[in-house]
Amino acid sequence: METVACNLCGSTRHTALYQMPDRRGCHAGVFTVVECDQCGLGFVNPRPPFADMGKYYPKEYYEEEFAQNRAYHLRRYAREASYLRQIERRPGPKSLLDVGCANGDFPRFMRARGWHVEGVEVSASSQPITDFKVYPQQLPDIPVNQPTYDAVTAWAVLEHVHDPMAYFRKASEVTKVGGLFVFLVTNFNSLASRRLFLEDIPRHLYFFSEKAVQKYLEETGFALQKAYFGRDVFVLPSYNWLHYYVKTKLRRQPFTHADIPMARPEFFKRYNLKPGILSTLKYAVAQPLTGLDRALLPALTWIQILRKTYGISTYVARRLA
Numbered sequence: 001m002e003t004v005a006c007n008l009c010g011s012t013r014h015t016a017l018y019q020m021p022d023r024r025g026c027h028a029g030v031f032t033v034v035e036c037d038q039c040g041l042g043f044v045n046p047r048p049p050f051a052d053m054g055k056y057y058p059k060e061y062y063e064e065e066f067a068q069n070r071a072y073h074l075r076r077y078a079r080e081a082s083y084l085r086q087i088e089r090r091p092g093p094k095s096l097l098d099v100g101c102a103n104g105d106f107p108r109f110m111r112a113r114g115w116h117v118e119g120v121e122v123s124a125s126s127q128p129i130t131d132f133k134v135y136p137q138q139l140p141d142i143p144v145n146q147p148t149y150d151a152v153t154a155w156a157v158l159e160h161v162h163d164p165m166a167y168f169r170k171a172s173e174v175t176k177v178g179g180l181f182v183f184l185v186t187n188f189n190s191l192a193s194r195r196l197f198l199e200d201i202p203r204h205l206y207f208f209s210e211k212a213v214q215k216y217l218e219e220t221g222f223a224l225q226k227a228y229f230g231r232d233v234f235v236l237p238s239y240n241w242l243h244y245y246v247k248t249k250l251r252r253q254p255f256t257h258a259d260i261p262m263a264r265p266e267f268f269k270r271y272n273l274k275p276g277i278l279s280t281l282k283y284a285v286a287q288p289l290t291g292l293d294r295a296l297l298p299a300l301t302w303i304q305i306l307r308k309t310y311g312i313s314t315y316v317a318r319r320l321a
Contacts, residue, residue, distance in 0.1 A: 001046040001047065001048060001049075002046055002047060002048075002049050003045060003046045004043070004045055004046075004047065006036040006038065006039060006041055006043070007041065007043065007163060007164050007165050007206065008036065008039050008041045008164075008165065008212055008215055008216060009036060009038050009039040009041070009215075011036055011037065011038040011039065013036070013037040013038060014034040014035060014036050014037055014045065015034060015035050015037055016032050016033070016034050017033045017034060017035055017042070017194065018032075018033055018195075018197065018256070018257070019031065019032050019033075019256075019257065020033075020197045020199075020201055020257045021257070022056070022201065022202060023200060023201065024056070024058070024200075024203075026055055026056045026058065027048075027055075027056065027202065031044050031047070031201050031202050032044065032045060032046070033045075033199070033201065033207070039211075039212060039215065040188075040209055040211060040212060041188075041206065041207070041208070041209075041212045042188045042193075042194075042206065042207030042208075042209075043205060043206045043207065044201060044202055044204075044205045044206075047162075047202060047205055048202055049162075050162045053203075054123075056202060056203055057123055057203065073105060074109070076233060077105070077106050077109040077110075078109075079232045079233050080106060080153070080155060080182075080233055081109065081110060081113065083153075083180075083182045083314065083316055084096075084110075084151050084153070084180060084182065086180070087150050087151050087179065087180055088113070088115075090150075093114075093115075093116060094114070094115050094116070094150045094151070095115065095116045095117075095118075095148065095149045095150050095151075096110050096115045096116070096117045096118070096149060096150065096151050096152075096153065097117075097118050097119070097120065097144075097148075097149045097151075097152045097153070097174065098110075098117065098118075098119045098120070098152075098153050098154075098155075099119075099120045099139050099152060099153065099154040099157050099167070099171075100120065100121060100154055100155065100156070100157035100160070101119030101120060101121050101129070101134065102121060102123075103127040103129070104119060104121075104127070104129040104131070104132065104134070106153070106155065107119050107132060108131070108132075111132065117132050118132060118133045118134070118135070118149075119132065119133070119134040119135070120134065120135045120137075120138075120139050120142060121134055121135075121136065122136065122137060122138055138161070138166075138167075139161075139166075139167050139170045139171070140163070140166040140167060140169070140170040142170070142174075144173075144174050145173065145174075146173070146174070147173075147174065147175060147176040147177065147179070147319075148174050148176070149174055149175055149176065149179060150175075150176055150179045150180070151175070151179055151180045151181075151182065152171045152174065152175050152179070152180070152181045152182070153181075153182045153183065154167070154171075154181075154182075154183040154184070155183070155184045155233065155234075156184050156185070156186075156234060157183065158183055158185050158206065158208070159185050159186055159199075159204040159205065159206050159207065159208070160203055160204060160205060161205070161206070162205065164206050164216065165216065165219070165220075168181075168216045168217070168219070168220040168222070169220050171220070171222075172220040172221040172222060172319060175319040176319065177319055177320070177321050178318065178319060179318070179319045180225075180316060180317065180318060180319070181222055181316075181317045181318075181319065182314070182315070182316050182317070183314070183315055183317075184233055184234065184312065184313070184314045184315075185206075185207075185208045185213075185312075185313060185315075186199060186204065186207060186208070186236060186311055186312060186313070187208070187209070187210075187229060187236075187308075187309065187310060187311055187312060187313040188207040188208055188209045188212070189209050189210070189308065189309050190236070190238065190304065190309050190310055190311040191238040191241055191244065191304075191309070191311075192236045192237065192238045192239075192311035193207055193236070193311055194207075195244055195255065196238055196239065196240055196241065196244060196260075197257050197260060198236060198238075198239065198311065208313070210227050210308065210313065213227070213313075213315055217315075217317050221319060221320050222317035222318065222319060222320065223317060223318050223320055224315060224316075224317050225316045225317060225318050226315070226316045227308070227313060227314070227315050227316075228313065228314040228315075228316075229304075229305055229308045229309070229310045229312070229313050230305050230310055230312065230314075231301070231305075231310065231312060232314075233312070233314060234312050235311075235312065236310070236311025236312050237297055237301060237311065238297070238300060238301075238304065238311065239293070239294075239297070240260055240261060240290070240293060241293060241297070241300060242289055242292060242293035242296065243255070243259060243260070243261060243289055243290075243293065244259075246289065247259055261287050261289070261290050262287065264280070264283050267282075267283045267286065267287070268283070
C-alpha cells in the first residue's frame with residue numbers, strides 16, 4: 001500500500017470520509033476514502049500501487065460485453081456517440097482515441113460510423129484486439145506526442161487510474177485544437193459515491209466533483225462545454241438512501257458499511273431459499289425499509305438529476321488553441 005498527496009493540488013491535508021472493503025472480495029482488508037481539505041478531490045488513501053492492481057481485475061470483470069446483450073450495448077454506444085455529434089457533423093475524416101477500450105466494442109461501433117479508431121487498454125484480462133490499433137500501456141505513455149485525434153473518450157476510466165492529472169495532460173497533448181475530450185466518471189457530490197459505499201473500491205481510486213473536473217480542465221488546456229448528470233450511459237442509483245437517512249437524521253448516528261442491509265440474493269443464500277414469490281415476500285417482511293427505499297428510488301433519482309447529485313456525470317470538454 002502507498003500513501004499519496006492530492007493529485008489535483010498537491011496538498012497532504014485530507015479528511016477521512018469512510019472505510020469499506022473490496023466489494024468483489026479480491027482483498028481481505030478495508031480501504032479508506034479521503035477528501036482533500038484544500039480542493040475537495042476524493043481519493044483512496046493509502047491505496048494499492050499500480051503494480052499490484054492486476055489482482056483486483058479478474059477475468060470476469062470484462063466478460064459482460066457486447067455479445068452477451070447486443071441490443072443493450074448498441075443503445076449504450078449510440079448514447080456515447082451522441083456526445084461526439086458536433087465532431088461527427090464536420091466534413092472530412094474523423095479520428096477517435098478510446099481510452100480504456102476494454103474488449104474494443106465502442107471503437108468498433110464508431111468505426112462503423114466512419115471514424116478512424118484507436119484504443120488504449122492496459123489490462124491483461126481484456127480480450128486481445130487485432131482489428132485496430134491498441135496501445136497496451138497507460139495513456140500518458142503512448143508514443144503519440146502531437147495533436148492527432150478529433151476526439152478522445154474515456155468511459156468510466158479516470159476513476160481507475162493512479163495519476164488522473166497525467167491523463168488530462170496527455171489527452172490535451174493528443175487532441176486537435178477544437179477537438180473534444182469526453183469522459184464519464186462517478187459523481188463525488190452524490191449520495192451513492194460519498195455516503196452509501198457504492199463506489200467500486202479499490203478499482204475506483206479517485207472521485208470527482210464538477211468543481212474538481214473544471215480545475216483539471218483549466219490546468220490542461222481544455223474548456224468545459226457541458227456537464228451532464230444522469231443515467232443515459234451507466235447507472236449508479238442511491239440504493240439504501242432511506243437506511244442512511246433513518247440512521248443519520250432520525251437516530252443521529254453515523255452510517256457505516258456494516259449498516260448496509262442484506263441484498264435479496266444474499267438473503268436467499270443465507271436462509272437457503274429458492275427464488276420465487278414466497279421467498280421475495282419473506283425478504284420484504286425481514287427488510288421492510290428496503291422495500292420502501294426501492295419504491296421511492298425513481299422519484300429520488302429524478303430529484304438528483306435535476307440537482308446534479310446523481311451518481312454518474314459525463315463531461316464534454318473542448319481543446320483550446
